[in-house]
Amino acid sequence: MPERALARSVQSVVNFELQDADGLAEHIGQRFAPVRIEPIRAADRFTMSGTYGQVAGIDFSRSRVQGEFRIFPKRLYDGVFFMFPGAGSIVFQQSRENVMSSPTTAVAAEGLACRSMEFLADSSFCGVVIDRPVFAGRLSALLGHPVVEKPVFQPAFDMASGGASALRALVMCITGPEFGPQLNRMSLTAERIRETLVDLVLETWPNSYSEILRRPAPMIAPQHVKLAVDFVHEHAQMIPSGTELAALSGVSLRALQQGFRRFVGVSVGAYQRQVRLERARADLLREPGTSVEEIALRWGFTNAGRFSRYFKAAYGIFPTELIRRKT
Template sequence: MPERALARSRQLVVNFELQDADGLADHINQRFSPVRIEPVRPADRFSMSGTYGQVAGIDFSRSRVQGEFRVFPKRLYDGVFFIFPTVGSLVFHQSRESFASSPTIAVAAEGMACRSMDFLFDTTFCGVVIDRPALAARMSALLGHPVVEKPIFQPSLDMASGGASALKSLVMCITSPEFGPQLNRASLTAERIRETLVDLVLETWPNSYSEILHRPPPMIAPQHVKLAVDFIHDHAHMLPSGTELAALSGVSLRALQAGFRRFAGTSIGAYQRQIRLERARADFLREPGASVEDIALRWGFTNAGRFSRYFKAAYGVFPTELIRRQR
């Protein structure tokens, strides 16, 4: 039997010290997306220093900020920011409301909904940023089947709760002078840290999958459901009917329909539509100059108006709004 390759993740842990807006903007641009930074008062000056780490889709940091400023994203980032201040406050202004973090309140902020972020007073904090693909991949592994709906996290969490305290303690540990530098030389440890951070977030921070994750372990999906799911993912641009998928899977249509409802939690058609919407959304983020009609047709939606309504129901914004934000 051939040996199984060990999973290894590229990682980086560095200390940083930034003395002006340009340095901070460059730091954010390199990992997340382009931003504009403005001081709260025109004459204000600020600095930021600390330890920053990155492991395959996961970013973590321990930072100290002196001064007050605002950060405005020029392009939205598809990830979730989990922030734990020990001094001062960070305020996230999202599409419909704002959430303020403090030494007693941790915040989970959606990158795709963030309009601006305020650093108020001299602030010391630690944080974790997890991109959506990493969350989706881990959730799929935990549930045993691809997830259709993205996890939605409760926007704020009392630091007195065990989950918030444990997350903060873990980030403080891996960014410490004794432990952090070791991750640059320890690929296997970095991979375990990555999984631990994501699992701890999913299990302890209240989210739309919390109830499911705390149920008894799910049963393994039968082979015919896996075959159909794999075909849908590998050929998302095609539009096979339920009957055709059943034939490919070697079962009756009724058996496949029952399998999808039991193990995927939705109908065959709804599952196909969600996968095509996910591919369309990824294309909008990757190709901000593309038209709604072109992307819709690319993924089998012949009616652009109906496609826009489906998109709005799935992601909370119309495709035109997402394109406008990207530009």
Template sequence: MRDPVAPGTVHSDSTGGQAARDVLNRFYHPVTLGEPESAESVIQINVIQLGPLTVGHFRFTGRATLVAAEGDAYHVTLPTAGRVMARRNGHEVTAGPSTAVTFRPGDPVYLRPQAPSAELDVRIDRCALESELAALLGHPVEGPIDLPAAFDLTGGPAHSWSRLIRLMHDELDHEASLIFRPLVAEHLCSSVLSGLLLSVPHRYHAELVAPATAGPPRAIRRALDAIDAEPDQAFTVADLARIARMSVRSLQEGFRRHLGCTPMAYLHQTRLTRAHETLRRADPAMVTVAAVAHRWGFAHLGRFASAYRTRFGVSPSDTLRRTA
């Protein structure tokens, strides 16, 4: 099982010149920042890392050219204001808020924002995206994945995926955001990766969206046993699929067919049951509801209390006080 994705460095700055290059080199690729602007030109930068995923918002008030001889990861640029000209494999693409542009590992990166403009830049470690695809399919994949040079953001899954990226950026302004909880960050990171794979054409896309075969009961039982043994662990669907020795999609279909729920729903209900049992046995003078919730993997106390009341008809604090 993978360690939970811990939210990494959050960087926010208004800068230019060498300082901007340092930020780009640190969070993205080794790049050169061409056409130094006048002294008043500024690049406003806001970046967060969630393990293998980096999402940054860049606002350009002057002309700039970003060039990397060879990208070392998957990169998606989503303009949010103005336009950006990109070049991939000798072909030029001009993108605005309705279009995203991509670069694959090994591609030269060339971006020329047409100031004033702003964009969201998503960097995904090569191994992470290809491992996510392999887990979804249940077999190894040959990379790099042939993401298109550009794709439309105005509708369908790609539009939904772009909203997820914008949500991540919007949450950076809130210190108490769930995005800073490792358990939430883990699932959010996986959602971004799998969402991209489902949103754009590539050679594995048809297989990815085809109906999945349900995993056999014996394999599903391996996942159930893992959950029942350690429901407090930060399992992802991919973790459970590896334990069951099947693809993520077969695991999900197997749970739906044999249990009538998703793997994550089963995990959630198992955690609620364990929390209920712990509260019933606990001494209210020694234990708090918050401690029990966190013990069983619930990061948000309010949502835990709501789900608990729906399941058991009483609040967690009522259950705890009844032990007195």
């Protein structure tokens, strides 16, 4: 089946036609995470067809749906869904609020916060799904320093805006019959499209990095900021104070704080905490048998409850949920 080929391909564009819940669940599970699918009404039938593409951490699609159904993830997925409906609507039921698309409203939904998706009223749509590590890598390259705070995207985006229209037009182009199949034979072009999609999302879809990305180039961090950033990464377990970091960098505490705010986007303390959270997250994934309390203490979090709250704010799930998902 074409869907099985998707799981083996680093880069692929295929047409698909799915006639039942099992086929759609398999299609989604091979790329994202296992799901359960239910019709809105017990007697309803549905079909989904269209074009699907995948290039190293990014998925793009153009789909048509007949019927109404819900998708329930069995395991949460660390990525962001950007959906551009042409007809009908899609509802993302998230942990804090529901986000609903329409032909005039595109939506961005967090995979880690998604409790279900509803496809309503015979819908058509195109969409892009981008893995979180892809955003982190691209932002680090664009800003010239490690990025540890994930971008937060505005949930709803007016389709009348130039940015939303440009994104939709690009996805429609690369999933079109004249262009899409060519990507299977053009690895260099596919990589450029991958970067273009990520950059276009970051530049046009309102997010927590929009302001810093709009600043005039070049935005090269001064030497004292680079020294402090390098020290934090190399000695993450030491947790030096802001005053100590400033002394090590040869500037005043105020100058260091201003430098971090301008070139890193967060305070010195917040940056240190995020680096330690990232190290703790890596250890939790690498050592699922080790207790959360032990790993939290290893990285300087003396209060396990506070560590769990910080972790949930940064990654959308509690440390214990991450371990359960891993095992």
